[in-house]
Amino acid sequence: MPLVEIFGLGVIDNITSQYGYKVISNNLVYFLGGAGYTVFITALSLVMGMILGLFAGLGKLSNKKILCFLSTAYIDFFRGTPLFVQIFLLYFGILPLFYDNDPVTSAIIALGLNSGAYIGEIIRSGIQAVDHGQIEAARSLGMNQRQAMTHVILPQAFKIVIPPMINEFIALLKDSSLLSAITVPELMHRGDLVFANTYQATWVFGAIAVIYFIITKIISVIGDKVERRLATD
C-alpha cells in the first residue's frame, strides 16, 4: 500500500521531557501524517457512504416492499448501534470472512457503511423536502419515475442536502478517531501512541484537538462556499 509512502510510517519521538512543547514539535510531522490518514479515510468513506446512502434513501422511498425493507433494515442497524461496536464487529468478525483484511480498508468499509446509513436518511428527507408539485409537473410532461427523479427531484434534493452532508462529513471525520482501536494510523491513534510514551496529556491532545479543529473548519468553510454558490442560481 503506497499510503505509507504518502503519509509516512512515522517514528514516535520518545522523549519524556518535561517540556511538553518539545513533544509536539518533535512529533508534528508524525501527527500531520496521521491527519493525512484521517482525511483520506474519511473522504473515501464519505464517497462510499454517499453511494450507499443514495441507494438506501431511494430504497426507503421505494414502493417495492423488499427494497424498502432492506434499506430500512440497513439504516436502522447502522444508526442504532454504536460505531465503535461496528468497527470491532467488522474488523474481527465479518470482514475476515471475505478477505485478508487490513486496518485501513476495514476502516473505510466500517465508516462507509456507517455514514451510508446516516446519508441515506439525509437523502430520504432531502427528497421528501422537494415540493410534491415538482414530481407532478415532471410526470405530467410524460417523464417516468426515474426520469423525474434524475432530472427534477435529485438535482433539487442535492441542494437541500448539502448542509446536512457537510455536518455528516465533519461528524465522520471526528468519529474516525474511534478507528484508533484497530490500530489505524490516523491522527488519534498517533496521539495515543505519543501520549503513552510521554504522558503529556495536555500538550498531545491539545495539539490533536487543534489539528482536528483546523480540518473541520476548512471543511465547513468550503461547505459554506459551495452552498452560497448554488444558492445564487
Added chain:
Amino acid sequence: MIQVIDVYKSFGQLQVLKGVNFQVAPREVVCVIGPSGSGKSTLLRCINQLEATNSGQVYIDGEELTHPKTDINQIRQQVGMVFQLFNLFPHKTTLENITMAPIKIKGINKADAEKLAMELLGKVGLTDKAHVYPGKLSGGQKQRVAIARALAMQPKVMLFDEPTSALDPEMVGEVLAVMKNLAFEGMTMVVVTHEMGFAREVGDRVVFMDEGIIVEEGLPQDIFDNPQNPRTQAFLSKVL
C-alpha cells in the same frame, strides 16, 4: 378527444368523485366551475391519471389510460398540464424548463428544442426571460412559462388547474390572454377556473360540479343566464 366514464375517486373515507361522466370533443374548450371541494381539480387530475381512479375509465384520443397495460407516460406526453402553483423547476432557467422534456423524453436535439422553446416564449411574450431562473419571475410570468413548457411537448390536449387562482389580480389578465390565444388556435382545453368572465367568453361549454358529480352542463350563456339546477343557481348567485 377525452372520455371520462363513470369515474369514482376517494381519498380514504372521503368520496371526491361519485360517478362522473364527461366528454370533450377535439378543439373544444370546456370550463369546469363549482365550489371548493366539489371535485373539479380531482377530475382534472384523473384525466391524466396524476390521481389514480378507483373505478371507471378514462380515454384520451381512443386510448384507455385506466387500462393497466397502457404506457401512461406515453399518453401524458400528449396531455399538457398547467398547475395552480406553476411548479416550474427552480433549478433550471426558463429556457431549460421548456426544453427539458422534449430533450430528455422525446430525444429532440438541443438546438431544435431551443428553437421551439424560443418560439413558444415568443407566443407567451417572454423571449427576454429565456435565461432567467424562475425565482426571478413574477407569478404571471411563471404561469406563462409553465404554459410554454406544457406546449413544448406539442400536446393534443391542455389541462388547466385553476391557472390564475394563485396570481395577484393585476397578473390574471396576461395569463388569460395567453389561454385565449391558445383556444383561438384550436387547442382542446379543459380549464378548471373561478374566472367566470373567461368561462363565458372563451368556453365552448361550461360544466358545473358539486359534491363529486356533474350537476349541470351546457353552453356558457345557458348556464350563466339561465341555470336549471337550484345548486347551480345558488353557486352562481354567490360568485357573479
Added chain:
Amino acid sequence: MKKYGRLMIAVLLTVALVFSVAGCAGQTGDQNQAQQQQKVLKIGTNATFPPFEMQDNNEFTGFDMDLIRAIGEEQGYKVEINHMDFKALIPSLGNNKIDAAIAGMSITEERLESVDFTDAYFNAGLIIAVANSNESIKTTEDLKGRKLAAQNGTIGAAYCVEVKKQDPKTETRIFDDIGAAFMELEKGGVDAVVNDHPVTAYYLKTTTSTKAKMVGDIFSADDQYGIAVKKGNAETLDMLNEGLNKIKANGKYDEIYKKWF
C-alpha cells in the same frame, strides 16, 4: 476486692470520659474516628490485563487486585479501585486523581522520570506469542521485519518500536488493550504479539480455542512490576512498601501467588 474495685472505677471513668467527649464533639468526632479507622486508598488500574487485573461480574479481580487489597488491609486502608486506560494511569497520578497505580506496570527509566515505584512485587519478563502454524519465529531475532502487535504503553510495545528502529520494514500494530492484539494474531493480521509473559501465559491457558502458542525464552527478564505513586509522594510510597514487606513476611503474598500462577 479492693483491687478490682479500683479497676472498675478506672474503667467506668474512662468510659464516661470517652462518651462525654464523643457527646460534645457530636458527629464530627464519629467521622474522625471512622476516617482514622478506614482511610481510603484510591487505586488506578487497567482491568484488561489478566491474570493481573480484570473484571469478573463487575468485580475487579486478579493478582494485582488481591495484592493491593491485602496491602490495604494490612495497613488499615479501604482500597477503592478505578478502571482507566493504561496510558492514563501515570497522568492520573500526576493530577492526584488516584493515590497509586497497580496495573502490571513495569519499572522503567522513562516512567521513573514521571513517577516513583515501590519495590518490585513481580518479576515478569516478555514473551513472544505466534500462531500455532508459525514455524519461522523462534527468537527475538526473528521479529525483525515482521508485523508485531502489543498493547499501547507497555514495555512490549516499547520493545516492538525498538525492533522497528533496527529494521524499518517491521510493522508495529499497537492496540489499546491486549485482548485485541491477541485477536489480531489469531485473525492472521500480525505475525507475533510481544507481551508480558504471565499475561500471555494466562491468556493461552484460559482461552481454550486459541490458535496461538508461546515461543522462545522469556526475555527482558529484568522486567519487574512495581506500584506507582506520584513523584515525591514518599508517604504513600513508604506505606505501600511497608505493607508489601509485611505480606511477603506473613505468607499472604505466597498465598496470592499460588492462587493465580
